Amino acid sequence: xxxxxxxxxxxxxxxxxxxxxxxxxxxxxxxxxxxxxxxxxxxxxxxxxxxxxxxxxxxxxxxxxxxxxxxxxxxxxxxxxxxxxxxxxxxxxxxxxxxxxxxxxx
Amino acid sequence: xxxxxxxxxxxxxxxxxxxxxxxxxxxxxxxxxxxxxxxxxxxxxxxxxxxxxxxxxxxxxxxxxxxxxxxxxxxxxxxxxxxxxxxxxxxxxxxxxxxxxxxxxxxxxxxxxxxxxxxxxxxxxxxxxxxxxxxxxxxxxxxxxxxxxxxxxxxxxxxxxxxxxxxxxxxxxxxxxxxxxxxxxxxxxxxxxxxxxxxxxxxxxxxxxxxxxxxxxxxxxxxxxxxxxxxxxxxxxxxxxxxxxxxxxxxxxxxxxxxxxxxxxxxxxxxxxxxxxxxxxxxxxxxxxxxxxxxxxxxxxxxxxxxxxxxxxxxxxxxxxxxxxxxxxxxxxxxxxxxxxxxxxxxxxxxxxxxxxxxxxxxxxxxxxxxxxxxxxxx
Amino acid sequence: xxxxxxxxxxxxxxxxxxxxxxxxxxxxxxxxxxxxxxxxxxxxxxxxxxxxxxxxxxxxxxxxxxxxxxxxxxxxxxxxxxxxxxxxxxxxxxxxxxxxxxxxxxxxxxxxxxxxxxxxxxxxxxxxxxxxxxxxxxxxxxxxxxxxxxxxxxxxxxxxxxxxxxxxxxxxxx
Numbered sequence: 337x338x339x340x341x342x343x344x345x346x347x348x349x350x351x352x353x354x355x356x357x358x359x360x361x362x363x364x365x366x367x368x369x370x371x372x373x374x375x376x377x378x379x380x381x382x383x384x385x386x387x388x389x390x391x392x393x394x395x396x397x398x399x400x401x402x403x404x405x406x407x408x409x410x411x412x413x414x415x416x417x418x419x420x421x422x423x424x425x426x427x428x429x430x431x432x433x434x435x436x437x438x439x440x441x442x
Numbered sequence: 443x444x445x446x447x448x449x450x451x452x453x454x455x456x457x458x459x460x461x462x463x464x465x466x467x468x469x470x471x472x473x474x475x476x477x478x479x480x481x482x483x484x485x486x487x488x489x490x491x492x493x494x495x496x497x498x499x500x501x502x503x504x505x506x507x508x509x510x511x512x513x514x515x516x517x518x519x520x521x522x523x524x525x526x527x528x529x530x531x532x533x534x535x536x537x538x539x540x541x542x543x544x545x546x547x548x549x550x551x552x553x554x555x556x557x558x559x560x561x562x563x564x565x566x567x568x569x570x571x572x573x574x575x576x577x578x579x580x581x582x583x584x585x586x587x588x589x590x591x592x593x594x595x596x597x598x599x600x601x602x603x604x605x606x607x608x609x610x611x612x613x614x615x616x617x618x619x620x621x622x623x624x625x626x627x628x629x630x631x632x633x634x635x636x637x638x639x640x641x642x643x644x645x646x647x648x649x650x651x652x653x654x655x656x657x658x659x660x661x662x663x664x665x666x667x668x669x670x671x672x673x674x675x676x677x678x679x680x681x682x683x684x685x686x687x688x689x690x691x692x693x694x695x696x697x698x699x700x701x702x703x704x705x706x707x708x709x710x711x712x713x714x715x716x717x718x719x720x721x722x723x724x725x726x727x728x729x730x731x732x733x734x735x736x737x738x739x740x741x742x743x744x745x746x747x748x749x750x751x752x753x754x755x756x757x758x759x760x761x762x763x764x765x766x767x768x769x770x771x772x773x774x775x776x777x778x779x780x781x782x783x784x785x786x787x788x789x790x791x792x793x794x795x796x797x798x799x800x801x802x803x804x805x806x807x808x809x810x811x812x813x814x815x816x817x818x819x820x821x
Numbered sequence: 822x823x824x825x826x827x828x829x830x831x832x833x834x835x836x837x838x839x840x841x842x843x844x845x846x847x848x849x850x851x852x853x854x855x856x857x858x859x860x861x862x863x864x865x866x867x868x869x870x871x872x873x874x875x876x877x878x879x880x881x882x883x884x885x886x887x888x889x890x891x892x893x894x895x896x897x898x899x900x901x902x903x904x905x906x907x908x909x910x911x912x913x914x915x916x917x918x919x920x921x922x923x924x925x926x927x928x929x930x931x932x933x934x935x936x937x938x939x940x941x942x943x944x945x946x947x948x949x950x951x952x953x954x955x956x957x958x959x960x961x962x963x964x965x966x967x968x969x970x971x972x973x974x975x976x977x978x979x980x981x982x983x984x985x986x987x988x989x990x991x992x993x994x995x
Contacts, residue, residue, distance in 0.1 A: 338826055338869075341931065344931055348931065349837055349840075352920050353841065353844060353920075356844060360844070360912070360917070363900075365849055365895060369852060372883070376863050379875075383867055386872070387870045396957075398961070401872050401874065402957070405874075405961070408878055408883065409975075410975065411882075413975050414979070419983070422894060423898065423987050432898065519850075561877050568877045568880035571880070571885025574885070575892075579850075594893065598893070600889075601886060604885070
């Protein structure tokens, strides 16, 4: 028996670590991975809430799980475009350090 | 969950892993003998009767070989990579049922399946999708250009063919109406899915050949181009693990193919036979399974002996431009056929194989159009 | 202390440790591998919470496709080693303070609610029935049909976008 709070605390910690990663790392790929970590933390909270809702109402409710499903699909799309952007930037700048990407052109 | 349950899982898992490890050794022997026969040679026949001790001799040689780690290689990942490669090959078959007649042992009912889970096919899919890590990491951690190229090739190849593989799973899920492996096998009592979805089976076999990097899709380890690809720098037991992973993956996908398309443990019922019938009732499932896997493995060896390796750009074009649209078309055809059989007439069930064969034929025509050698494009 | 709780603690510690590894590692490949482990832990949480389909989708899509793409790009660009040194030295302490505030805020809200509303205990999932998957699909393809279609179009757009972004113009050097 695990209280819902435990899952929410874990989710909050993971989300904060993801946010911290976005703020302190300068590598575009690592920042991107941190964003994925934040999405995952939110997903965990979704599934935990879905489970608790299911236990309250006594019948399965799939809304939470389906939201996670949609988030996963959107994350896949986001990664495809994001990585393409990183590759395109690397071609012109020869670096993926976000501090180097300070000019709009060139 | 009780101690008995845990013990049962442990013992079943251990037995299956031991079978896979022994199966690996004798699969190499089987392959060498069969390849030799196809090429009008004799094959290994010195160690023991008919060369049966050859795998053991090979194992002894590999164990005593010196192991070295290349300078400036990533030590941790270099050592971990073979283990990461082997693990998915060993665990992927955990959901496959080997028989339907549970037997009593020490007061417990033992089923012929390690884990009966309701998302069995999805489990296979997810384990297949993480199998790529070992090869990529082996290639990257070696700090060798050829190994790295092999790793990159295998990543691109496995991600591309995973799509067709997953979609061919979907046709099976549609036909069986379930993702549980045992339901899928039981649904084939009226006819193997081989008959209902022959093109789906062909896609499954082609895509899995690409997933395990077997000829003619063995780009990641192409000797002539990459010196051996991702395992260039490996020797001794670490090489043996990579080798073992490849052959255990072959056994695993043949087992899965047998369960999904070839009726799994189903076959003529032998329990009516005198004397041995009572015993056969329990073990006929595993025996049929073994026979089917044995024949499918021969098919894979035969393909290796027959087909030349295809060029890398054609490999990718084949995966994306032919297999992916074809498998999408098959899902459409299968779904329509099932609805027609449900609502109009059960005979419409047989429109599925007909329509899929037409789709497959069109795909072959398209392949001829897009992938054939273009004389004018040269020079 | 029952079995599920012990499992939860082990997994939670692993998840947090791998997230920390992602933040601290100096090699992009190791960072990606830490994130894969983190996703695996979260997948097991989904299994404990009785969502096997989501768990399998998590492993297939996140670990099997997204992270492999990350590794592919890291290796393709050859950016495994990350350079040290900050351009803006005051940024890091500020970020840590901001993250601490965020965590404190989330924690405050959580425990404020926890005192007032009684939270449920979550037993480990035992439901392993086929029906749940079928019901979930029914909900997905009836109630959420429009979002589903929109998602598929989004995926198509992303695919086209990725190809356009990385395609070289004719005559451009490789």
